Amino acid sequence: MxxxxxxxxxxxxxxxxxxxxxxNKSYYFCSLLCKITFLQSLEKYVRKDYSDGHKHHHH
Ligand SMILES: [Zn+2]
Incomplete structure (x- = not known):
C-alpha cells in the first residue's frame, strides 16, 4: 500500500x-495540494522516508 x-x-x-x-522512487498524493507541499519541502519528506530504514548513527 x-x-x-x-x-x-x-x-x-x-x-x-x-x-x-x-x-527513481514514486511518491503518491491524495491531492494536488499535498503534491505541491511535497515538492516545496522535497528534501525534508525524502529524508524522513529514508531515515525509517536507517536508525543507526555512525560517527
Ligand atoms: Zn494528502
Whole structure:
C-alpha cells in the first residue's frame, strides 16, 4: 500500500492519484495540494522516508 508522504493517507488508486518520481522512487498524493507541499519541502519528506530504514548513527 502506498501512502501520501505529506498527510499519511493511504493511496488505494495510484493510477488516478497525483504522483511524483524522485530519485527513481514514486511518491503518491491524495491531492494536488499535498503534491505541491511535497515538492516545496522535497528534501525534508525524502529524508524522513529514508531515515525509517536507517536508525543507526555512525560517527
Ligand atoms: Zn494528502
Amino acid at each position: 502506498d501512502r501520501d508522504s505529506v498527510c499519511g493517507m493511504e493511496i488505494k488508486d495510484t493510477a488516478n492519484s497525483e504522483a511524483v518520481v524522485y530519485k
